Amino acid sequence: MxxxxxxxxxxxxxxxxxxxxxxxxxxxxxxxxxxSLEPSSTRTLVLASKETYGISVDAPVSILRFAKPERGLGNYNAGDLVGIIAPDCDIPRYYSLASSRSDGFLEICVRKQPNGRCSSFLSGLEAGQKVTAFVKRNPEFNVKHSQKPLILIGSGAGIGPLMGFLRGLRGRRPVYMYWGGRSKLSDFLYESTLDEMKDRGDLTALSTAFSRDQNPVYVQSKLLADEGNLRTQILQGADIMVCGGQAMAKDVSNILSDILSPLKITLADLKSQKRFVEDVY
Ligand SMILES: Cc1cc2nc3c(=O)[nH]c(=O)nc-3n(C[C@H](O)[C@H](O)[C@H](O)COP(=O)(O)OP(=O)(O)OC[C@H]3O[C@@H](n4cnc5c(N)ncnc54)[C@H](O)[C@@H]3O)c2cc1C
Structure with missing residues (x-):
């Protein structure tokens, strides 16, 4: 009241x-x-490597790869969440996992928020330093066992779990990926890994959009430009997974609704069939 x-x-x-x-x-x-969401069993993770992108376009994102802990954390899949308890933070912050346990490491993509306590702490880590962490399962955002096409859509640090899905699938499903960043030169995360995946056939097609380059483009425009292909894949039973910020997710949902409209399918239909899932923050 x-x-x-x-x-x-x-x-x-x-x-x-x-x-x-x-x-x-x-x-x-x-x-x-x-x-208190802190589970009783937290583990210490040791940072193995860090790559930072996007500084020159004012959108710093770091790919943080931690060594797999010897014991604990249980099983985890790309799309699950790792809770990080940073020093001086009263509550844990969650990050979407870009790797599964079978990858042999634990990876996350972290966008450094202005004055953000946990994201600044993580962005400032150097190899060898430690964090306190736990895993929270997020089964709604795990990739399904299926041979049907998969459409991955994201922006910025949202590429993390999408990369984890691609690594795990190893070409077992046709995958169409749409991802948006700011500048090809500054924040094209995982560029060389994505090229290798395309060459191996693990990634069927990649469409990127950069909003601060000479001809600014957003990810939703790329979806619209590819509407024919998207309709074909959806009619063949494709699943759609979206990860990233709320503004991008809203624009993507609106465009997808328009694209679906001639098929007499709604996004709500796909959601109820668990064929449209989002990890938005
Ligand atoms: C389910 C889930 C999954 C997530 N996955 C990821 C992930 O994979 N990668 C990632 O980078 N983050 C992810 N986040 C966000 C993350 O949990 C933190 O909220 C984020 O890092 C900010 O925490 P902080 O301690 O740095 O900021 P705080 O100290 O809590 O906030 C500092 C300032 O930053 C502002 N701020 C915080 N977050 C945002 C934001 N997203 N956009 C704009 N301003 C903001 C606040 O308003 C505040 O003014 C996820 C969140 C959820 C709930």
Whole structure:
């Protein structure tokens, strides 16, 4: 009654704390809610390597690869989440996994947010340094066992889990990938790995869009330009997986709805069949 309805996405502790603060203000009492999502078993991860992109276009993203811990963390798949407990952070922050346990390492892509505590901590790590972490399963965003086509769509650090899916599939499904960054020269994450995957046939087609290059393009324009192919793949039973920021995800959903419209299929139909899934933050 004091506040409009607030929805908390997947136990997001930050959003829950913000809601608690707002309710506290309404009732004139500092609620200071503490949510503890920290599981009893955390593990120490050691950073093996770090590659940073996007500094010159004001969108720093680091690919952080940690050595696989000897024990603990259990089984994990690309698209699951790793919770990181950074020093001086009251609550863990979640990052989407770009690797599965069978890859032999644990990888994440982290966009450094302005004054962001955990993302700045992670971006500043050097090889050999350690973090406290745990894994949270996210089965809704794991890739299905299927031979039908797969359409992967993302932007920025959202490429992380999509790369993890590609690594795991090794060409077992036709995969069409659409990804948007800012500048081909500055923040084209995984460029050489993607080239190798295309050469091996593990990636059927890659379409990239860069918003700060000479002819700015966004990922949704690439989808529209390829609408015929997308309809063909969807009629053949393709799954669609989207990962990245909320603005991109909204634009992508709108364009996909338009593309689906002549087929008399809605995005809601695909969602209910678990053929359209998103990991958006
Ligand atoms: C399910 C899930 C998966 C996620 N996966 C990833 C991932 O793979 N890679 C990744 O980089 N992040 C991911 N995130 C976001 C991540 O969990 C953190 O929220 C993010 O790194 C910011 O935390 P921080 O401690 O650095 O910022 P905070 O210290 O909490 O915030 C500092 C400032 O940054 C602003 N800020 C924080 N996040 C954003 C944002 N996304 N956009 C704009 N401003 C922001 C805040 O408003 C605040 O002003 C995911 C989040 C969820 C819920």
């Amino acid at each position: 004091l506040q409009p309805l607030t929805l908390i996405d997947r136990q997001n502790a930050q959003a829950f704390n913000e809601w608690g603060n707002q309710v506290g203000q309404c009732i004139g009492c500092d609620l200071n809610l503490k949510v």
